[in-house]
Amino acid sequence: MDMDAFNDDFKVTSKGKHKSYEIDYESLTQGAVEKLMQADIEHISGIFGVDENTASLLLRYMNWNKERLIEKYMDNAASVTSSAGISPLEPPTSQSQAPIRSSIEAFVCPICFDDSQTKTLCLSCDHTFCASCWIAYATSKIRDDQEMAIRCMAEGCSLVAPDLFVRSILEEDTTTWDRFRELVIRHFVASNPNLKYCPYPSCTHTVSCPSASSKSSLATVVPTVACGASATHKFCFGCPIDGDHRPVICGVAKMWLKKCRDDSETANWIKSNTKECSKCQSTIEKNGGCNHMTCKKCKHEFCWVCMGPWIEHGTAWYSCNRYDEKDGVDARDAQSKSRASLERYLHYYNRWANHEQSAKLSIELYSKTEKKMEEMQITSDLTWIEVQFMKKAVDEVEKCRMTLKWTYAMAYYLDKGNEKELFEDNQRDLERAVEDLSELLESPIEAENIPTLRQKVTDKTVYVQKRNEIVLEDTANGFLEGRWQWNCSVDGFD
Amino acid sequence: MDARRRRVMKEIADCKNDKSSNIRIDMIDDSPFHLNGSFPGPEDTPYQGGHFEVDIVIPPTYPFQPVKMKFITKVYHPNVSSASGAICLDILKDAWSPVLTLKSTLISLQSLLCSPEPNDPQDAEVAKHFTTSKGSFDDTARYWTQIYAVDPSARGKSSEKLQSAGDEVAMAGLEKAHVDQFEALGFERGKVIDALRRLNYRGANVANITEDRIVEELLK
Numbered sequence: 001m002d003m004d005a006f007n008d009d010f011k012v013t014s015k016g017k018h019k020s021y022e023i024d025y026e027s028l029t030q031g032a033v034e035k036l037m038q039a040d041i042e043h044i045s046g047i048f049g050v051d052e053n054t055a056s057l058l059l060r061y062m063n064w065n066k067e068r069l070i071e072k073y074m075d076n077a078a079s080v081t082s083s084a085g086i087s088p089l090e091p092p093t094s095q096s097q098a099p100i101r102s103s104i105e106a107f108v109c110p111i112c113f114d115d116s117q118t119k120t121l122c123l124s125c126d127h128t129f130c131a132s133c134w135i136a137y138a139t140s141k142i143r144d145d146q147e148m149a150i151r152c153m154a155e156g157c158s159l160v161a162p163d164l165f166v167r168s169i170l171e172e173d174t175t176t177w178d179r180f181r182e183l184v185i186r187h188f189v190a191s192n193p194n195l196k197y198c199p200y201p202s203c204t205h206t207v208s209c210p211s212a213s214s215k216s217s218l219a220t221v222v223p224t225v226a227c228g229a230s231a232t233h234k235f236c237f238g239c240p241i242d243g244d245h246r247p248v249i250c251g252v253a254k255m256w257l258k259k260c261r262d263d264s265e266t267a268n269w270i271k272s273n274t275k276e277c278s279k280c281q282s283t284i285e286k287n288g289g290c291n292h293m294t295c296k297k298c299k300h301e302f303c304w305v306c307m308g309p310w311i312e313h314g315t316a317w318y319s320c321n322r323y324d325e326k327d328g329v330d331a332r333d334a335q336s337k338s339r340a341s342l343e344r345y346l347h348y349y350n351r352w353a354n355h356e357q358s359a360k361l362s363i364e365l366y367s368k369t370e371k372k373m374e375e376m377q378i379t380s381d382l383t384w385i386e387v388q389f390m391k392k393a394v395d396e397v398e399k400c401r402m403t404l405k406w407t408y409a410m411a412y413y414l415d416k417g418n419e420k421e422l423f424e425d426n427q428r429d430l431e432r433a434v435e436d437l438s439e440l441l442e443s444p445i446e447a448e449n450i451p452t453l454r455q456k457v458t459d460k461t462v463y464v465q466k467r468n469e470i471v472l473e474d475t476a477n478g479f480l481e482g483r484w485q486w487n488c489s490v491d492g493f494d
Numbered sequence: 495m496d497a498r499r500r501r502v503m504k505e506i507a508d509c510k511n512d513k514s515s516n517i518r519i520d521m522i523d524d525s526p527f528h529l530n531g532s533f534p535g536p537e538d539t540p541y542q543g544g545h546f547e548v549d550i551v552i553p554p555t556y557p558f559q560p561v562k563m564k565f566i567t568k569v570y571h572p573n574v575s576s577a578s579g580a581i582c583l584d585i586l587k588d589a590w591s592p593v594l595t596l597k598s599t600l601i602s603l604q605s606l607l608c609s610p611e612p613n614d615p616q617d618a619e620v621a622k623h624f625t626t627s628k629g630s631f632d633d634t635a636r637y638w639t640q641i642y643a644v645d646p647s648a649r650g651k652s653s654e655k656l657q658s659a660g661d662e663v664a665m666a667g668l669e670k671a672h673v674d675q676f677e678a679l680g681f682e683r684g685k686v687i688d689a690l691r692r693l694n695y696r697g698a699n700v701a702n703i704t705e706d707r708i709v710e711e712l713l714k
Binding site: 145156 | 504592
């Protein structure tokens with residue numbers, strides 16, 4: 001069996017078709033971004049009739065906003081040029097250190113106090129320092145401070161070194177020069193709402209996704225993107241979540257994560273250790289003593305065991321046998337109502353957390369299985385390709401569990417109604433399929449049963465993939481059609 | 495000799511030769527990278543007459559990164575932490591320039607004592623004291639100068655008297671009558687001083703804080 005036929009087993013829809021839960025984006029290398037930047041610089045350089053170094057500094061000063069720069073520059077070119085650190089506020093006076101270059105013997109660098117330096121440098125402000133101080137200074141600014149504006153070292157001087165100058169002093173240190181260029185590019189990317197830097201450590205790719213650049217667009221699309229460096233560099237263009245939070249939109253995902261951070265641990269503890277006062281609903285922890293409780297807040301006296309008023313217990317200390325008393329039932333009803341919202345949250349939270357945990361476990365399981373299968377490949381006559389079907393299945397299970405995980409966050413905030421029921425039906429179908437496949441993956445592997453297991457797993461994987469598509473597609477369409485109703489206010493919805 | 499060492503040695507030598515500025519920089523042990531700087535408190539301020547010592551650490555990237563300075567002498571000042579001596583001053587952070595020297599930085603610290611910046615405080619409690627009742631703040635700052643910054647030999651016999659128990663109150667910039675009043679209610683003296691200091695029970699502010707509020711703070 002060749003590789004293509006193997007892949008065909010898992011193919012569900014034809015390639016190239018744009019799915020409603022996917023977004024158009026483009027991954028750019030650092031070089032490509034540099035080209036975009038260069039185009040802006042050349043544009044400004046052409047309009048203003050200045051050299052590219054100057055144009056670049058002007059653009060950086062204005063956070064790469066060309067329109068605003070043009071407007072301000074046309075208004076008062078001199079003031080923009082000096083605030084951008086290109087020309088000195090006042091022209092250098094004649095008594096400055098300018099002539100020192102010609103009489104190098106007399107020059108003592110005011111920073112290192114060295115009089116043996118033969119190479120000195122200065123910007124157009126004529127504040128002269130020795131070359132080695134400039135190098136040390138620029139390196140320290142770039143490497144320690146992540147700073148791309150290398151200002152003149154003189155106190156109070158706001159002149160910024162143009163790229164050509166930085167380049168010349170870092171001639172021998174290409175790593176620092178590369179870092180400098182990266183800082184400039186990062187600034188360019190950060191200033192442009194259509195661009196986002198890949199958040200993975202030491203990755204230098206950028207993603208361009210104009211259709212998710214506005215805040216309002218994030219109410220209808222989930223811009224999950226991946227940079228060109230690696231398919232695992234998946235992130236959300238709209239929010240700082242690393243990874244894929246489809247099918248829920250950024251606003252809901254953010255709300256849910258915040259709720260989980262604030263509540264989960266505390267909620268579990270409250271649920272197992274406290275009860276509410278049957279009169280004022282304050283949460284009470286019983287940390288010892290008898291069952292005769294007196295609420296600190298409303299002074300209501302009640303029995304911890306049956307929650308009824310203490311008055312009905314008379315002198316029956318420590319023995320509560322009044323379970324059926326009407327007041328006790330009422331009190332428990334009131335309490336169960338206030339518990340209901342907590343229970344509801346925990347219902348969704350536990351499932352959310354469970355899918356995350358299960359996804360981790362199936363990956364662990366797979367690494368064990370993989371070893372076994374590779375051993376089998378050596379001991380039996382199975383080919384490499386024939387023992388690889390598990391990998392596909394585990395990947396799919398993990399992917400679907402992530403979808404399922406987020407559907408619980410979505411369901412928590414969805415308003416009751418037909419739409420929610422349909423959503424939960426889709427969720428249930430996917431969940432059931434994923435659980436079945438998960439179970440199959442755990443079945444014992446023997447050389448004899450591999451062909452049947454392979455068939456079963458492959459079939460199930462295709463089915464799971466289909467169910468996942470349905471959930472993603474239907475939810476995405478729902479956002480586009482404005483079908484989802486929330487039970488609280490969500491960013492971007494009225 | 496590397497550039498950093500040469501520069502620091504020259505700065506120390508320059509400072510020694512300059513008698514007019516009254517600024518001293520001394521080495522601790524033999525390393526020129528951990529120093530002790532000192533200067534007299536500026537005249538016509540509550541710090542007058544004091545002698546302020548500063549701990550100076552020269553980072554490996556000096557002079558391209560700012561020098562690290564903190565007060566060793568306790569100073570009552572909005573931009574200096576009353577507990578650690580940490581200093582809030584722009585030239586020790588972003589506004590640092592490699593042409594600044596240890597001497598010029600110490601002079602800047604000296605002028606910081608003349609002109610506090612309560613809007614950018616290091617010590618919020620002290621800054622609150624400064625903004626609400628300047629007169630009382632000056633008294634406390636002067637008191638701290640007397641206790642911590644005046645050479646014991648110059649202070650003479652008065653030192654014993656100054657460090658007796660009653661001075662805790664003055665050190666916190668509080669009125670003895672106020673402290674006595676709440677101590678009489680059965681609270682520990684130290685606790686009363688802490689609470690009143692936290693609430694900034696000073697000067698005109700006294701009218702804004704009810705006794706109940708103070709008792710509440712004391713019961714915390």
